[in-house]
Amino acid sequence: MSKETIVLGAGCFWCSEAAYTRIKGVTSVRSGYAGGTTPNPTYYDVCTGLTGHAEVVQVEYDPDIIKFEDILSVFFTIHDPTTLNRQGYDVGTEYRSIILYTTDQQKNIAEKYIAKLTKDKIWPDPIVTEMEKLDKFYDAEADHYRYYEMNKGNSYCTLVINPKLAALRARHADLLK
Numbered sequence: 001m002s003k004e005t006i007v008l009g010a011g012c013f014w015c016s017e018a019a020y021t022r023i024k025g026v027t028s029v030r031s032g033y034a035g036g037t038t039p040n041p042t043y044y045d046v047c048t049g050l051t052g053h054a055e056v057v058q059v060e061y062d063p064d065i066i067k068f069e070d071i072l073s074v075f076f077t078i079h080d081p082t083t084l085n086r087q088g089y090d091v092g093t094e095y096r097s098i099i100l101y102t103t104d105q106q107k108n109i110a111e112k113y114i115a116k117l118t119k120d121k122i123w124p125d126p127i128v129t130e131m132e133k134l135d136k137f138y139d140a141e142a143d144h145y146r147y148y149e150m151n152k153g154n155s156y157c158t159l160v161i162n163p164k165l166a167a168l169r170a171r172h173a174d175l176l177k
Contacts, residue, residue, distance in 0.1 A: 002064050003027065006071060007034050007100035007134050009054035010079035011087025015161050016057040018148035019078045019168050024177050025066030030058040031140040031147075034100050035132065043141055049092045056100065058137050068106060070175055072113045075099070077171050078164045081117075082125035088160060097127075100134040107131065 010016045013031035020029045033041050036053030046053045061071060079087050081097045101107040114127055148161050169176065 001027075001062050003060055004063050004068070005058060005060050005102050006068070006106055007056050007058050007102070007137055008075050009035065009056040009096060009098035009100070010075055011055070011095045011097075012090050012160070013055040013057050013140065013144065014147040014156070015078060015164050017146070018161050018165060019074060020057060020059050022165070022168065022177055023066065023074060023175050026059055026061045028058075028060035031144045032056055032058060033138045033140065034134060034136065035098055035130075041138060043144065046094045047092070049094060053094060053138070054096050054098050055094050056098070056137070066175065068109050069113060072110060074168065074172060074175065076117065077167055080123070081127045081129045082123045084128045097129040099129060099131045101131065102134050107133070
């Protein structure tokens with residue numbers, strides 16, 4: 001089995017984790033923090049907006065089963081990449097749209113993918129997704145792991161995550177496990 005890793009920030013990591021755990025070829029999804037300067041940040045540190053970190057998921061996948069372009073297509077399905085430092089009611093730099101690539105190939109593919117989305121005018125506003133090489137990924141606290149699976153009746157899960165999963169099912173049924 002081949003293995004590649006990408007780190008993606010699409011707003012709240014609960015949403016991203018819930019989506020990527022349902023995708024064929026994804027072997028591991030870990031919620032965490034990346035893109036900042038404070039070592040070993042906690043959830044409460046990141047929520048201040050002072051650490052520079054974003055809530056992200058580290059997605060490990062088998063490129064023999066799923067293409068990186070499909071990973072990106074899911075990413076751009078589950079969030080609005082045109083809202084700066086915001087996803088719905090979640091506001092702050094920790095909720096920014098960001099791709100933290102681990103290889104130059106990922107960077108090149110992501111740049112071309114974003115250019116195509118822009119050219120095709122998928123959204124009426126410009127894409128503001130940041131892109132940078134991953135420096136360090138920090139795992140989130142244990143109570144964030146599989147949050148959606150453990151809290152499906154929670155109002156955030158019902159009102160925010162369920163619609164994202166519905167969009168995922170509608171657009172990417174062929175990618176689902």
